[in-house]
Structure formats: C-alpha cells, structure tokens
Amino acid sequence: MSTEFREYLRKIGSGPHTSKSLTREEAAAAYRLMLQAEATPVQIGGFMIAHRIKRPTGEELAGMLDAYNELGPQLQPIDAAYPVMVMCNPYDGRSRTSPLSPLIALILATAGVPVVTPGGDRMPTKMGVPLVDLWQALGVSWAKLSLDQLQQVLAQTLLGLLYLPRHFPLAQTIVAYREQIGKRPPQATLELIWSPYCGPCHTVSGFVHPPTENMFRIAGELHGLSQFTAIKGLEGSCDLPRDRTVIAMLSNAVGDWRRFTLHPQEFGAAAKELPLLDTADLAAAYQNVLAGEPSDVTNATVWSAGFYLWRAGAVATIEAGMALALELLQAGKVKAQLAHLCCAVAAIT
Template structure:
C-alpha cells in the first residue's frame, strides 16, 4: 500500500507525538465513526482509534459527533414518535436488581411516554434489564417502527440497541478483546432515538457526568439530569447524597439531593437478582426499605425534571405518594 488508508487520518489526529495530537472536531468524530459503523475501518485501525481516544480522554464534542454518526446508521430513518422521556440502560455488568424499572412504570403511569433502550448483559449472575421488564409485560419492540407503534398505545416501551443500530451493538462486543470499555459505552447512552425532550442519565464514575453534560449540550438536548447511578444505571442510591448535573431548558444546572436514609450499607442477596423479586416488591410482598427509597428517589428526579420549580423535598414527597398509591394487584 503506497497511500494512507482513508481512516488513517483519524488515527493520526489522536496518535501523533506528545505535542502534536489534538482533539477531534464534531465533524471529524462523526466522519470517523461513520466509517467505523460502515465497516470501512480495518480492525487494527479500529482498535488503535478506540484505545487512543480512551487514553486521551474523550470530549463532549467528540462524543456528540459519534452520536450523530450512530443516528446516521439507524436501520430505519425518519421514524418519529411522541416520546417524553429517554431512559438509557447500558450498564451491562452490574450486580444490582434493576429497581429503576418500577420507577419507569410509575412515571409512565403519570401519562409520560417513556422509551427505555439498551443492551443485554454479558454474563450470568448479573441482573440485566430485559428479564425484569418481562415480568411486568413491558413491550420489547422489534424495531424503531414497532417502538413508535407500541408507544401509540403504551406509555413504556423497551427497544434493544441491536434492533435499531446493530452496527453499534457490534462495537460493544469488542470489550472482551480490548479488555477495557471505550467511547462506545459512553456515547451510546446519549443516542435518544426519538429525540425525547427529557433525558435521565445514570453513570458509574462521577467524572463522566461532566462529559455527558458536554455531549448533550453539543447535541442540543434541552432537559437532562446526569448523576452517579447504582451500577451505572438510572437508579438513585438513597443512602448517599447525590450531586446532579444537568440541563433545564438548555441551561446548565447543579442540584444537591440529600441522602434519603441513615442506612449506609445494603447487602445485596443472591435472591434479589431474580426478576420475580421486582414483582413481589410491587405487590407489597417484600419489605425492602432501601430499594423502595431507590425507586421513589429515581422517580423524584424525573418529576423535578418536568417541573423544575419543585423543591427536592416536594419531588420526593410526590414520588412517595405515587408509590404508595400504586395498584398492587395490577400485575397479578
């Protein structure tokens, strides 16, 4: 080969010497990720690109460009649906029950249209989202068009990434080969397939809050709350104070939410990982104070995002009322 491969320019931007490398622009990141998702980058180039990007540290502008590329590669284009909340679920290896599913159900019960999307867990012994959704008969759509149709009748629908952007799903499968997570694990959370005006983001590492904030700002997302979530999911840890970063009507905000309990340790039991435990908690057959507070606290975040004038106490009080007044026999 006498000429550089077309993708080499993007590896070069990141891989030059200590004083020569630079961040990519939005357009460069979008073009690079478009080549990746089209299969135009060689495997060697892809590995170098992702690891150089991780070693450098991504920027919000770079991740926003990659989100734009992912949207370019949706299996179906120009599919629209009225969605209020975008709820990403991409923490594929957490060992916690996805109690947040109950928060999403309660939010949908308030009349909000919620799209939850994500990937499946990699290993047995973890508690991925989809089995938990199944026990509540939450529709799991087969495509963007199917999700749009389902949202016409239901307020909560799940859509797997492999159903609407399989080329991006394939990049998640590189983790066992590379040994580390990459920008893919970060920017996929910001895809927001239907452009919902409200978005919740749970991250595992607090430094990623600022990165996601920069990403959603670059994407023009109007309302978003970003916080350290249990297992990296949209799930509040009620045992600790939470510092939330976000956007409200396009303006950056910081919110301080105090701990909801004096408990500081919750021992997760193996039986807690069984999806049926979610159903038993809904029915009132289990008394698990910390998970119940996680459900209430997560719902409170969503309520405050839609009504910024609510105080944190008011949002939590309203969320508690919604939880306590639920129809326990609904999923009999």
C-alpha cells in the same frame, strides 16, 4: 483498509505529546466508518484503545452523536403530557447493586411521563444483567418487537426499550470489540447521552467520573439539548444512591447548566444500597413492590422515582414525587400499568 480512517487513528493515537483531538466532523466521519464496517477490525480496535487513552472531548462526543443519530433508529414523536424521558444506563449493567430501572419507568409511565430506555444483551466489561432480561422476568418481551411495533407500544403505554441487537444492529457489531480490548471504549460514554427518540425529550444520563460532566455539557450544548439530567448514580446508572450525597447536573434550557446536590437523609431515604440479587430473586422483589408491600426495595424505588417525577415536572417537589410514587404503588395502579404493557406487547407479537 480505510485510508480516511487511518488518518483519524493517526491523529488521536500519536502519543501524549503529539496526538490531537478530532473535530466534530472528523469524529462523526470516524464513527460512520466504524458502524458501517468500512474500517478494518484492526483499525477499529486500535481506534478504541487510542481514544480511551486520550479521552474524548465534548466536541468529539457531539460528533459521535451525529453518527449515531444519522445511522441509528429513531422513534417518532408521540402524544404525551410530558416530554419522553430517555434514561441512559450503562449497557453493561451492574455488578454490585440491584437495578431498579423497570420499576422506576413503570411508576413514571403510570403518572403520564413516557420513558424510553436503550440497551442490549449482556455486554463487556461488567457483563451485568441487562434490562431486557429484567423486563422479560416481568413478562415483557421487548426483544421480539420490530421498531414499528416498539413505536406502537410506546404510543399505547408510554414505555419502550430499544433493543440494540434488533433495532440498531450496526452498533451491535461493535460490541465484540469491548471484550477483546478488555476496557470500556469511549462509545460507552456516547451511549450515556444518545437518545433514539426524535421528539421533545428529557435525557437522563448516569455517570461515574467527574470529567464526564463537562463532556456531557459541551456535547449537549452543541446538540441543543434543553432538558437534561446527569446523575452520579449507582455504578454509573440512573438509580439514585442512598448511602451518599446525590451529585447531579441539571439543565432546563440550552446552555443553562447547574450543579445540584441532594442529601438522602433530608428526605428520609438514607440507607445501605441494595446488594445485587440474581434475576429470579430481583423479579420476585419487583412483584412485591408492585403489590404495594413495604420493603427496602420499595423505599429505594420511591426515592428514585420521586426525584424523576419532580424532574419531569409532574410534581412541584421531590417530596411530592415520593408521595405520588408510593400512592400509585399502593393503589395498584403501577401493577395495572405493567399488565397493560404486557397485553400491548403480546397483542402484536
């Protein structure tokens, strides 16, 4: 048992009237003890439940990030025309709508915008299809790469998926607790803002609940994040909704945060959301999009990709981003980018 960790648990778990928030330093210490298994399973489970009930603060989230940055993997800076866009989707996936993250990432990379996506295997509580499986269905085996190999592929192709079980095993050991407590712990919020890339980057965080915005803002300012995009996306992902107003929080400089709304109908993008398909059917739909075929999946992909091309600074307007995304698809350049990626991965595995 860790007596130090017990004090942190006691502080946040004393009930609605006497519990207190941790300082940034205490939150970092608590998460180091969890990741390094110096806290016992009982302590870790109790901490997760207590912290979820209390709700983490922005300062605590900053401390949690400190621990992840200290103990987690770090991809090194690469040469690129734009900062790496780290797209942080919920690790437990989707249960109602089809994810388009691989297609969006391929379009961005084709336009010269590097993309890194962290994730793992099927994870509680949703147990949705993980992005690593969707990439595998496209012929890309991210799970086989060592961290050095991942670095090499990122530099060559401007694409990378950091696979938690292989690249951050300390964090992977905590995954089992999620199923046992039956709820997402605050660590799931941490994952939406954690970047495994140590160079200049643009963090993109999906979220669901409005209070998360303020936590992101405080933690981002404490960590000196300049380029940041938080999207109230589909099921908390980075995919833009089409059947409702897009709500976002944007920052282009440290401390410069602004609320942003976007109406899909003004861009000809309004439509019903794509229902969740099984992996095989979704991979087939991806291939049709890559072939430049018109479809509802193509429209949804172009909508999100156009927005992120604009946020990356690759185009002057969202409309121009949508036009560029469609042009790259129809010209076969995105499909060629996937072939380049598959060759790069196959050559070193």
